[in-house]
């Protein structure tokens with residue numbers, strides 16, 4: 287039997303007792319449940335979780351326990367995973383481009399909603415999906431406001447969306463519209479613009495929408511300038527009322543990042559401190575920090591010494607390298623850390639639950655991590 291508890295009070299308690307020598311994710315189920323409650327209480331519609339952000343079993347099971355009943359899936363493997371954990375959950379298959387075999391797998395699993403972004407893809411759905419099912423046209427406006435435009439490769443411009451929405455209805459499907467404003471979107475106005483455009487597309491197509499899916503894109507707390515989720519919910523609700531009036535469709539949202547980010551912190555160790563001040567870490571951009579070059583400077587970090595205490599020296603901007611033999615393996619500069627940081631210390635990155643566990647590679651033999659459960663981060 288392990289001499290360690292299954293749930294630790296905090297990352298610091300585990301770091302002090304276990305002295306891990308490689309990357310550790312600290313998962314706080316209570317933080318995840320609190321975030322799920324925040325979405326369910328604040329958003330006036332169905333809250334679906336985008337599985338790709340973090341498909342760890344413990345995440346999915348805790349979301350089901352917190353009352354999440356719908357999941358945004360993009361592949362047969364994600365469909366199978368959700369069917370195993372939550373056989374009754376609603377599956378929204380919102381990757382608009384699918385091979386015929388993938389569509390067949392979705393039909394077999396009883397997918398509740400499909401997205402589409404082109405006549406070629408709609409033709410496949412007409413062939414393989416029973417009429418009456420919900421098919422949502424994916425709209426793309428390419429607005430600023432996000433860290434990067436996740437959906438750039440998907441979606442129709444408004445003119446093409448009008449034609450496609452008409453065709454969806456004519457094929458006997460239940461018509462809907464969906465969009466994704468780009469991930470880590472900090473501009474509530476982006477949702478409002480998309481909702482206005484969706485209402486305009488529906489009006490021009492002379493189609494009454496069954497539902498409007500306002501996507502993911504909700505921002506995780508990255509320090510300065512992150513609006514609270516509630517400000518975005520308010521912008522969405524106001525735009526819906528203004529654009530649709532009494533004809534308002536039911537809303538769906540499908541957060542990935544904002545649902546799961548806060549529930550995980552990532553701890554990596556300092557392997558070496560160079561004379562120039564640069565640090566070499568036990569993980570980097572080929573591992574759990576894969577997203578950092580896209581997301582920009584890291585803000586929410588703390589440094590813990592081997593005895594579990596916080597380093598509090600005056601801040602110094604440093605270059606941080608990952609462990610692989612590739613000079614690209616470097617975090618976006620600068621990362622400001624306490625000046626007394628030393629070899630053997632641990633850097634804890636907060637808000638690391640999304641696009642981290644799932645995108646880590648084993649390049650150069652690195653990238654393995656363990657997940658430790660904590661009561662609070």
Ligand SMILES: *Cc1c(COP(=O)(O)O)cnc(C)c1O
Pocket residue numbers: 336338339358380381436466468469470501502503504540541542543544640
């Ligand atoms: C990735 C994705 C999401 C989740 O996006 P976040 O920015 O992580 O919230 C939602 N919907 C679709 C269709 C996606 O592809």
